[in-house]
Amino acid sequence: MTPKRKKRLTIILGLVFGTALIVGLVMYALSENINLFYSTSQIANGEAPVGARIRAGGMVVDNSVKRFPDSLKVQFAITDYEHQVVVEFTGILPDLFREGQGIIAQGKMDANGIFQADEVLAKHDENYMPPEIAESMKKKQEAQQ
Numbered sequence: 038m039t040p041k042r043k044k045r046l047t048i049i050l051g052l053v054f055g056t057a058l059i060v061g062l063v064m065y066a067l068s069e070n071i072n073l074f075y076s077t078s079q080i081a082n083g084e085a086p087v088g089a090r091i092r093a094g095g096m097v098v099d100n101s102v103k104r105f106p107d108s109l110k111v112q113f114a115i116t117d118y119e120h121q122v123v124v125e126f127t128g129i130l131p132d133l134f135r136e137g138q139g140i141i142a143q144g145k146m147d148a149n150g151i152f153q154a155d156e157v158l159a160k161h162d163e164n165y166m167p168p169e170i171a172e173s174m175k176k177k178q179e180a181q182q
Contacts, residue, residue: 072143076173080146081120087146093122093154094141094173102136115140117173126154133159 038046075085077095085091095115102113109128113136114121124142134140134157144154 074141077115077117077122078120078173080122080152085146087148090143090145092141092143093124093152094139095122096139097134097136099136115142122152123150124152124154124157126157128155128157130157131159 072090072092074092074094077093079085080093085093093115095117098114098116098121101121102111104111110125111127111130112123112125114123116122124144126142126144138159141158142152142154143156143158144152147153
């Protein structure tokens with residue numbers, strides 16, 4: 038192989054390796070930012086990964102909101118009218134958060150089966166329901182019929 042061909046081959050291999058490295062790093066970064074949605078039934082059935090960042094949605098169960106007096110910690114349950122999941126959140130809840138309303142919580146499942154939320158999103162008007170919750174509930178109603 039001539040020195041000119043070796044130089045070309047080295048450059049081409051360097052470009053291929055560099056491109057593969059860049060694509061790999063971009064794919065890794067994107068996979069870290071994915072927040073998959075799980076309904077309360079999927080969480081109760083053990084389909085949600087423990088320790089991975091996910092989104093959980095449902096309706097806040099009536100009389101389930103429990104506030105801890107010495108901190109900003111709040112515990113409540115969400116449901117898709119089939120199963121319930123307990124959610125713990127430390128922070129200030131949105132003004133529109135209340136029992137009987139649809140919410141989406143972002144966080145991680147712990148080993149005890151409690152969803153540790155680090156963000157709670159509440160609906161913004163009376164007619165709105167997060168699309169993931171509406172679709173999940175629609176599937177449950179179709180399955181029951």
